[in-house]
Amino acid sequence: MSVVNGDAPLRKSEMLVRLFAERIRSGQWEPGSRLPSERELARLFEVSRTAVREALKALQLAGEIETRLGEGSFVLESRRSEADEEALVGAGQSIVSKLQARQALEIASGVLAIKNASESDRIKLRAVRVELAEALEAEDYQWYLVVTFDLHELIAKASHNSYLEEATHDLVEPMRNDEWALTASYDAAMAGYSAGVHRAMIDALLTNDVDAFVGSVCQHYEDYPALRHPELKRLRTVEGAGLDPFRDAG
Template sequence: MDVKPVNRKSIYEDIVHQIRSMIDRGELAPGDKLPPERKLAELFSVSRNTVREAIKALAEQNILESRQGAGTFVCEGEQESFLTTFAGAILRKQPGLADVFEVRKLLEPEIAALAARNASQDELTRMEGVLIEQEEAMREGKPAGRLDQRLHELLAQASRNEVMLAMVVALHDDLSESRVEALQSRERQEASLAAHRAIIDAVRLGHVMQAEKAMREHLEEVEQIVLAKHD
């Protein structure tokens, strides 16, 4: 399994993200058995308790299934097949950035609006945690693309719409903003953090229209930077 080192904070969420990405790319197929907890702990360089926490989170999303005495398997339900097929189709086609942003501007403002209606306190706490990590990464001069991706996925989860979540995972996975050098300047990171704060503040307060507006403005700003870089 091709895994990457995980961040020290929110470790289990990084593992959750990596396993989901493997499924989305087709590296893990419905019905596949995961390595034992001990092996996963070695691969990710974390404790077995952390691995269990990640597996539990994925099981709650009906992505993994733990079978007593047999191990942990990728679920074979319709939701997982859709996630894998949809994400794989997008990544295989390698759409242009302009097309990706056009879809994101149609999709993600509505996701932010739904999140403002539906986000739980636990989901809001996770979002706030990502903002804290993003601020720390900025202070330390580290890239924050993975944190940006995680925040957008948390918003999609809070929308309570599994199709929207699948689309966000697919659009962000190998088309991450972290791959665009222009987005990693201190000025750009500060602007990104401010935009994310505005979105999460609106979600926390249940301000549906403001959450939608803040997300749209954020995407339009990022789009201008990214497309200018690739002209």
């Protein structure tokens, strides 16, 4: 894993994304074929299963593969140009990496927001809740995503901690550039589920429920790639039973 990007070595998951994508584009992993299990991939490339899972999430978000519960990951047929595929994979990889950092920051911000939020902050949170519903009703998913990004920054502002606010902004702002990749995967069912998770975050803040807030944040960030899944409703049922929708049969 010595390939570098400029002066910085690639993370193992980033290297895996490139290797997996190359196998898909070269036809070594054909459309419809099942990828080796996480365990097999980890052994083959001498990396951890965590690195493998991060890479698979990025490819799933980019629409290169789909993960079927209990069956594994399968290559999707693509009619996009190679340049478009590279752009989508890059966006998916960027999103997955930033989400990990955002999850930790948001939990910290929310805990402080529950203690420090002003009445003005709470009014803004209620307004965002209404705007989410309006965007869904209009079926304007680009607007919906903009509102969700605004919400995450608002939570950091409500913490009244300048470091958390700045760090959150620095992570969220670049993701707005990848909004197009997310919008392409949204439909009414996906946006409706996503809105429910965001409403849960807002409600937990307004009721000062730390446990509920942490739970909803974890659910939100872990589910980002799953929003592309063709069996979204089944995934939600399985998750409710305490299973991991991203764990493959291996």
